[in-house]
Amino acid sequence: AAGTASVAFNARKITTARGPEPRQDRSARTKAVILDVASELFATRGFRHTSVKDIAEAVEMTKGAVYFHYPTKEALAVAVVEGHYAYWPRLLEDVQKRELPPLETALAMLDGAALAFRDNVVVRGGARLQIERPHIDAELPTPYVDWTELLRSLLSDAYDKGQLASDVDPGAAARSLVSAFFGVQHVSDVLHGRADITDRWAETRDLFLRALRP
Numbered sequence: 270a271a272g273t274a275s276v277a278f279n280a281r282k283i284t285t286a287r288g289p290e291p292r293q294d295r296s297a298r299t300k301a302v303i304l305d306v307a308s309e310l311f312a313t314r315g316f317r318h319t320s321v322k323d324i325a326e327a328v329e330m331t332k333g334a335v336y337f338h339y340p341t342k343e344a345l346a347v348a349v350v351e352g353h354y355a356y357w358p359r360l361l362e363d364v365q366k367r368e369l370p371p372l373e374t375a376l377a378m379l380d381g382a383a384l385a386f387r388d389n390v391v392v393r394g395g396a397r398l399q400i401e402r403p404h405i406d407a408e409l410p411t412p413y414v415d416w417t418e419l420l421r422s423l424l425s426d427a428y429d430k431g432q433l434a435s436d437v438d439p440g441a442a443a444r445s446l447v448s449a450f451f452g453v454q455h456v457s458d459v460l461h462g463r464a465d466i467t468d469r470w471a472e473t474r475d476l477f478l479r480a481l482r483p
């Protein structure tokens with residue numbers, strides 16, 4: 270509740286500090302506030318036990334105001350999951366600025382993902398919604414495939430540069446890393462609300478390094 274109130278509070282602050290925002294900025298700001306609060310409620314209570322009424326109350330808006338921006342609860346879920354996946358290209362841009370070799374780039378991406386799964390409300394909300402896909406009547410992005418392709422590409426590059434043992438198949442390594450990371454973040458979430466995700470991921474990451482390197 271505190272988190273949602275502070276999100277709503279920040280939205281109000283914008284309209285008083287510098288006078289009213291231009292209409293389109295205010296609308297974008299309102300959508301972002303609704304998305305964050307919906308993400309938090311989806312992440313903590315799940316899709317089925319979150320109502321649009323809950324979301325409206327948390328952002329101190331009417332249900333009609335929320336429906337103006339997101340016509341259904343399913344549309345909100347789609348927006349949260351899309352927001353989850355929109356995080357990764359931005360993370361990749363940041364990681365690539367470090368100009369690491371491809372294997373280290375792949376692992377730095379997953380290190381960053383571990384922090385996002387712990388700290389970013391939209392990433393957390395999207396992760397739970399993807400688990401609950403069977404109960405959401407909407408077209409959600411197919412999970413895992415983008416991460417698998419990104420890691421496969423980076424690991425193929427690493428293989429070509431001699432960074433991987435000659436008997437390692439980059440595709441198999443990419444699929445194994447995605448499954449391992451998914452499991453690490455899921456177990457950490459269920460047992461500890463992801464409080465220990467960076468330690469648990471570091472353990473897995475180090476074992477993979479022993480398996481992948483020549």
Ligand SMILES: CCC[C@@H]1OCC(CO)=C1C(=O)O
Nearest residue numbers: 396399412413416447450451
């Ligand atoms: C990087 C591991 C895969 C990642 O973990 C949770 C989740 C949500 O579905 C993922 C995805 O769809 O790519």
